[in-house]
Amino acid sequence: MKKILVLFYFFGLLLFFYCNVETGLRPVSNIYIDDQTGNDRNPGTIKKPLRTIPEVNKRIQEKPASLYFAGGQIFEGNLILQNLKGSEADSIFIGSYGKGRAIINGVDREAIRIENCSYIRIENLDLKGSGRKNGNTTNGLSLVHTTKSRVGQINAEGFQKSGVDLYDCRNIDVKSVFAYNNGFCGINVMGSDKKLSGNILIQDCKAENNPGDPTILDNHSGNGILVGVSDSVMIDHCTATNNGWDMPRQGNGPVGIWTWQSDHITIQYCISYRNKTSEGGKDGGGFDLDGGVTNSVIQYCLSYENHGAGYGLFQYPGASNWSNNTIRYCVSINDAHTTEGAGSFFIWNGSDESKQLTGCYIYNNVAYNSSAPVISFENASDHESFNFCNNIFLGSGQLISGKNTGSKFIGNVWWTAENKIKFMEFRSLAEWAEATGQETLNGRIIGIQKDPFLRGPFDTDITDPYNLNMLIGYTLRPDSPLRNQGIDIQSIYGAGLPQTDFYGNPIPQGDDIEPGIFEIK
Numbered sequence: 317m318k319k320i321l322v323l324f325y326f327f328g329l330l331l332f333f334y335c336n337v338e339t340g341l342r343p344v345s346n347i348y349i350d351d352q353t354g355n356d357r358n359p360g361t362i363k364k365p366l367r368t369i370p371e372v373n374k375r376i377q378e379k380p381a382s383l384y385f386a387g388g389q390i391f392e393g394n395l396i397l398q399n400l401k402g403s404e405a406d407s408i409f410i411g412s413y414g415k416g417r418a419i420i421n422g423v424d425r426e427a428i429r430i431e432n433c434s435y436i437r438i439e440n441l442d443l444k445g446s447g448r449k450n451g452n453t454t455n456g457l458s459l460v461h462t463t464k465s466r467v468g469q470i471n472a473e474g475f476q477k478s479g480v481d482l483y484d485c486r487n488i489d490v491k492s493v494f495a496y497n498n499g500f501c502g503i504n505v506m507g508s509d510k511k512l513s514g515n516i517l518i519q520d521c522k523a524e525n526n527p528g529d530p531t532i533l534d535n536h537s538g539n540g541i542l543v544g545v546s547d548s549v550m551i552d553h554c555t556a557t558n559n560g561w562d563m564p565r566q567g568n569g570p571v572g573i574w575t576w577q578s579d580h581i582t583i584q585y586c587i588s589y590r591n592k593t594s595e596g597g598k599d600g601g602g603f604d605l606d607g608g609v610t611n612s613v614i615q616y617c618l619s620y621e622n623h624g625a626g627y628g629l630f631q632y633p634g635a636s637n638w639s640n641n642t643i644r645y646c647v648s649i650n651d652a653h654t655t656e657g658a659g660s661f662f663i664w665n666g667s668d669e670s671k672q673l674t675g676c677y678i679y680n681n682v683a684y685n686s687s688a689p690v691i692s693f694e695n696a697s698d699h700e701s702f703n704f705c706n707n708i709f710l711g712s713g714q715l716i717s718g719k720n721t722g723s724k725f726i727g728n729v730w731w732t733a734e735n736k737i738k739f740m741e742f743r744s745l746a747e748w749a750e751a752t753g754q755e756t757l758n759g760r761i762i763g764i765q766k767d768p769f770l771r772g773p774f775d776t777d778i779t780d781p782y783n784l785n786m787l788i789g790y791t792l793r794p795d796s797p798l799r800n801q802g803i804d805i806q807s808i809y810g811a812g813l814p815q816t817d818f819y820g821n822p823i824p825q826g827d828d829i830e831p832g833i834f835e836i837k
Contacts (some may be wrong), residue, residue, distance in 0.1 A: 331395065337592070339680075346407045347375060348413065350386040353360045367419070369393030376400070382409035385418030385441070392421045402435030404464075411439040417471075419444055424451040424571045427472075429458045438464040445474035448499035449530050456498065463487050468686050472689040473497040476529055478504040493521040499519045499529035499535045502559065512578075514547040521554045527562035530568070536572035536599065538563045540591065542578035544819035545672070547579045553781040554586045560600050563591035564611070569593035569655075571628065574604035577635055581605075581612040585781050587815075593655060600655050601662070603649070604628035609637030615643040616818055618784060619651055620776060625662035625692070626651035626683065629702075632666045639675040645818045645833050646681045647790060649776060652688040659692025660685050660709075670698035670722055677811045679705040682832050684774045686712050693718030693837040703809055704728055706802045708768050708832040709785045710788075727756045727803035729764045737765065753818075760801065768832065769796040784820045791826060791834040799836050802829035 334606030347360040348590030354367030363635045365386070365558040370382060375394050378643065380400050385391055395410070402408040410428070411420040419442040419595035420427040427443035430436055432701045438457065445452035455655030456472035456479045468491040470589060480496025482488060482505045495502030502523025505734045518705035523540035540556025543549050556572035561570055583603060593600030603618025605612055607630060619626035639722075660683035665673040676699075683690040690709040695718065702723040709715055709730050716739050730737055730745055745765040749755045755763025792798055805811050813823050818833035824834040 324622070325653065331601055334740055343407055344402060345379065346384060347372060347379045347381040348384045348386070349391065351389045351391055352386070368725045374379050380408055384413040385420070386412065387412040387414040387418055388416035390419045390421055392423060392717050393418060393427045394422050397429070397433055397436065398431045400433045400436070404435065407437045408433070408802070409437045409439070411441055417442050420460060421454065422452070422454070422514050424453060426454045426458050427456050427743040430462050430465070431460040433462045434464045436462065438466070438470065439468045441470055443470060443472040443479070445476070447474045448476040448497070448527070452476045452768060455479070456527065457481070457489065458661055459483070459485050460793070461485070466491070469637050470494070475499065476531065478502065479526070479582045480504070482506070482516065484508050484518065487515045490516070490518045491520055494524070495521070495793050496524045496526065498526045500526070500532065501542050502526045502556065503540040503541045504539070505543045505546055505549060512545055512547050514549065515547065516549045517552065518550070518554060519552045523554070523556045524558055526559045528560060528564055530564050534564050534566050536570050538593070539574070540572040540588065543575040544583070545577050548577075549575070549578065549581050551581075551583045552585055555781060556588045557779070559591045561594070563594040563597055566594060566596045567598060569599035569624070570599040571599055571601045571604040571624070572622065573602070573629070574606055575612065576606035577608035578612070581609065583614045583617060585616045585784060587618045587779060587781050587784070589622065589730065589779070593623050598624070598655060599628070600624035600660065601628050602626045602801070604630060605638070605641050606630045607638060607768060609633040609638055611640050613644070614646060615644050615814065616784065617646045618648065618776070618778065618787065620649035621653065622651045622653035623654070624652055625658040626660045628662050628664070629673070629676060630664045635667070635672075637671070638673045641675070642677045643681060644677070645814065647818070648681070648683040648685070649774060650685055650687065654694070654715075655798060656731055657692060657694060659689040661690065662692045662694070662724070663702070664685055664694035665698045665699055667698060668698060671699045673698070674700040674722070676702045677703065677705070677805070677809065679707065679805055679811070680829070680831065682708045682710070685711040689693060689714055689717040691716040693720055695719070697721065705805045706829065706831040707775065708770070710724050718742050721777070723815065725763065726757055726808070727762050727831065728755065729766070729768050729798060730768055731765065743818055746822070757803070764801065764831070768798050769793040787818075791819070792836050793834065794836065796830075798830050798832065800826050800828040800830065802831050804828070
């Protein structure tokens with residue numbers, strides 16, 4: 317019996333060796349780095365660690381290894397990993413050991429660059445640059461042509477471009493990243509013309525005070541979380557705030573959380589608040605489905621007190637067609653208080669062709685705005701098949717501005733504290749419906765102009781996405797006239813409802829759904 321076991325053991329070793337030779341994989345060892353006790357002539361063990369990043373770069377290209385930086389220490393240099401392939405069972409780890417977090421200071425360059433690699437795991441590190449205006453010219457953490465990897469528990473600050481940047485990457489998890497005091501963006505994901513980034517999760521991340529890139533004078537900068545030229549990306553339980561205030565130009569501007577030229581993007585349970593743009597600049601909004609976006613959804617999100625629109629629906633010249641997108645069970649509170657022409661929901665089409673901006677469902681949202689319209693159509697906003705249903709719109713004076721060419725409003729609730737509502741040039745819901753057919757179905761007005769009996773108050777200071785259920789001001793009182801008054805959008809448009817409302821209650825709770833974000837029990 318012992319002889320059989322020994323034979324199996326040696327056969328397993330031979331098989332392991334053969335597979336590794338055939339696939340080019342080599343077992344991953346460990347390298348320890350300590351700036352205080354290390355020496356670059358050491359073997360890199362925990363008792364005899366290395367000291368500097370240049371030596372690490374040399375060693376790891378000779379043989380794949382996990383890298384452990386001593387916690388509480390600062391390591392100056394640019395860590396570069398190229399063409400390294402870990403495996404699902406034996407990934408390459410880069411992180412801290414001992415007490416505290418290690419700091420990698422890239423000074424004027426990247427702190428870490430990962431290129432053409434797989435199965436890399438980067439965790440529990442602080443990445444620093446010399447500052448967006450003080451000499452740094454790059455991203456903090458760059459992942460390029462990399463797949464099947466994970467970034468977690470990373471702080472990134474002081475980089476002119478983005479704190480964390482993914483380019484042509486697939487199958488990546490980015491979790492618990494805090495990106496702040498960077499220039500172009502907190503977290504940026506982008507594909508090339510030849511290859512899309514995709515299958516990416518961005519979760520529990522925060523982008524704060526990324527003011528703008530002083531070198532970009534012909535386009536936007538100062539974004540929170542941005543996804544472009546990508547497919548199948550989820551942004552979940554993230555926040556963006558106080559970004560974009562130092563964009564060095566006027567014109568199109570930054571947004572807290574947004575996507576462009578991408579397909580199947582989901583943004584959910586996120587908060588984007590108090591984001592800004594330059595003086596006289598555009599945008600500075602909360603969320604945005606921008607040019608070329610298709611089959612994407614924003615749901616269960618909160619936008620408040622942004623310079624620009626709470627939710628932008630935009631198409632820029634040269635983008636591929638924008639179509640089949642959804643915004644549902646979201647809230648906008650006093651957005652668009654600075655950017656000229658914007659509203660809680662803002663539609664713009666720079667292509668001047670309505671067929672390039674078509675097919676959107678905006679339903680069961682709540683927008684409250686005391687100073688700007690809840691719906692704003694830019695002068696150039698030709699669009700088709702936008703459907704606003706079961707929303708609650710609260711404002712003051714003019715609730716809709718601009719010229720509507722392709723939006724249909726059915727079953728929405730409209731109210732102001734003064735009960736004085738203006739729908740474009742029309743003075744009441746009935747007058748608007750009679751003249752345009754809006755808020756009518758089968759010849760009957762089904763829009764509602766009455767107090768929805770929300771609990772209030774309407775302002776908020778919630779900053780934690782896991783506390784969104786504390787936004788109780790937008791729940792309906794038990795005596796609300798809106799009970800069971802929502803329209804069946806699935807039978808009319810074929811658009812399906814999610815399983816729960818904004819607060820996690822099943823949909824529906826009664827005979828029919830309610831307008832807004834809350835189901836009355």
